[in-house]
Amino acid sequence: MPDVRHATPADIPVIQDVDRSLEQPVSEDDVLKHAIEGGRVAAALDGDNVTGYVRWEWLWDHIPLCVFVRVRPSHQRTGVGRALYAHTEADLAARGCDFWLSSTEETNDRSLRFHRALGFRLIGALSDLGQDSREIFMRKGLG
Ligand SMILES: CC(C)(COP(=O)(O)OP(=O)(O)OC[C@H]1O[C@@H](n2cnc3c(N)ncnc32)[C@H](O)[C@@H]1OP(=O)(O)O)[C@@H](O)C(=O)NCCC(=O)NCCS
16 A cells, blocks of 8 residues: 655645646645644655645534545556545544545546545535536545
8 A cells, every 4th residue: 555644844845746737726835834734634655756645624623524635647546545545534533533524526426436435425415616516525434
């Protein structure tokens, strides 16, 4: 399984490079720094190369919600996403969380398949978020 560790501020440029590799909006320095300081960002490594990352935030101060899980196209389907979630779930369980949430656009079939494979179940959808398709929310129990 790929190595995963908590991200450090030194990872910010490479995390932003992962965003660019996926042609996604680049996360801002301050947002990443704040999340890293809270222990809410993990990075997957292939040697010194950061191949993907996960960032989560607190919903209503007590429910963890995955904001992004992103893996470089060159490393997708090699277990990086699975390793990032395993690391995060162990961390959340150690913090005493019973479950966590993730979400994805309804049209993101790859992400839906990924989340289903990892044991998430659909719990609802939000529309009118200023994006083309509904946002699907998913839940997974921990422990
Ligand atoms: C979704 C994403 C994070 C998955 O990461 P990944 O490292 O490629 O996934 P893994 O290799 O750990 O796959 C774990 C399981 O998920 C499922 N899965 C992952 N990608 C899949 C795909 N393209 N098609 C079908 N199933 C897939 C499989 O069951 C896989 O297990 P297997 O390879 O043993 O069959 C990655 O595709 C990605 O970064 N996508 C772009 C960003 C994104 O959409 N993020 C999610 C919303 S924030």
